[in-house]
Amino acid sequence: MKKSILMMALVIATGSVALAQKEKKYEKLYYKNITQDGEKYSVEVDNAVSTAGETKFKLKITNKTGDYLILKPEECKFTINGKDMMPKEKWLIIKPFGSDFRIINLKGPGYNAVKNYSFSTDGIYTASPNGTVVKADDFKLPPSKNDFVAGDFKCNMDKLSKESDKTEAKFKVVYGGSKVGFIDPLKSAAKMPDGNEYASKYSAGLLGGGGPIMLMKGENDSFTIKWERMEGGRKMDMQLVEMIIQWRETFTEAPLVKEKTTTLNFEFDEAMTEGKK
Known part of the structure; x- marks a missing residue:
């Protein structure tokens, strides 16, 4: 009888230890990188961690296209314990063949007890800067009026400096279309009195960096x-002569194309979690 009681006690004790191990809780729970x-983009996830009030990770995307x-985070999807939830983060725009990251954060209770979940990149799109050309009329320097419209692009010359050996013209642009608008100032040129066309040089806009400017509706x-000194003496003195900006293919539009979704499966990293306790 005593032997049976001892065996039962041992079984209960062993089960209690196993249950305690199974229910082990962490203040912070970490996941594997x-x-x-993919064909058009690759993704990397690191620093994934859950606490009692949120789960978050660093999502790096490399654009493999021209x-x-x-990335529209609000269209992406967490699936946690069978429930779908969307994050709320700012859009991420990545230039051709570039890479960038966004911290994806989801608020909610008890996420430090969730050892596995998935995240689907449903909100990834691409748009080509070589889309449909929007025609813009030639623009004289100095102008008779400062504003002009090219399709859904509303443009205004904000500043003009016209000197003998250098001309600079600054333009502000608002895009009101339903697609994606692109502005590539390097596609413009100045037609001079000698009949030749001279390519422009370009200073980056508010968003910084080189390449075309991308605008969504309302942005x-x-x-x-600018143009610098041209050969030809007084006949090519930019302060004295009329210059005509030819916009050529400066303004274009393209649709957003939804890309294939990637599903990321997050797995509990026990070694890291234990190591950071």
């Missing part, structure tokens, strides 16, 4: 184009 490579890549930016 993830890397997935198009602009747009605005500015750019400055």
Whole structure:
């Protein structure tokens, strides 16, 4: 009888230890890093962690195309314990063949007890800067009026400096279309009295960096184009002669193209979690 009681006590004790181990709780729960490579973009996840009030991770995306890549986090999806939830973060815009990251954060209770979940990148799109050309009329320097319209692009010359050996013209642009608007100032040129056309030089707009400016509906930016001293003496003195800006393919539009979704499966990293206690 005593032997049976001892055996039963041992079984209960062993079960209690196993249950305690199974229900082990962490203040912070860490996940393994993830890397997935696709045809048009690749993703990397690191620093994934859950606490009692949130789960978050760093999502790095590398754009493998010549198009602009747009991440709309609000269209992406967490699936946790069978429930779908969308994060609320700012859009991420990545230039052709570039990379950037966004911290994805989801608020909610008890996430430090969730050892596995998934995240789907449903909100990834691309848009080509080489889309449909929007025609813009030639623009004289000095102008008879400062504003002009090219399709859904509303433009205004904000500043003009016209000297003998240098001309600079700054333009502000608002895009009001339903697609994606692109402005590539390097596609413009100045037609001079000698009949020749001279390519412009370009100073980056408000968003900084080189390459075309990308605008969604209602967005605005500015750019400055310039020309430096030209051969030809007084006949090519930019302070004295009329210059005509030819916009050529400066303004284009393209639709957003939804890209294939990548599903990221998050797995509990016990070693890291224990190591950071």
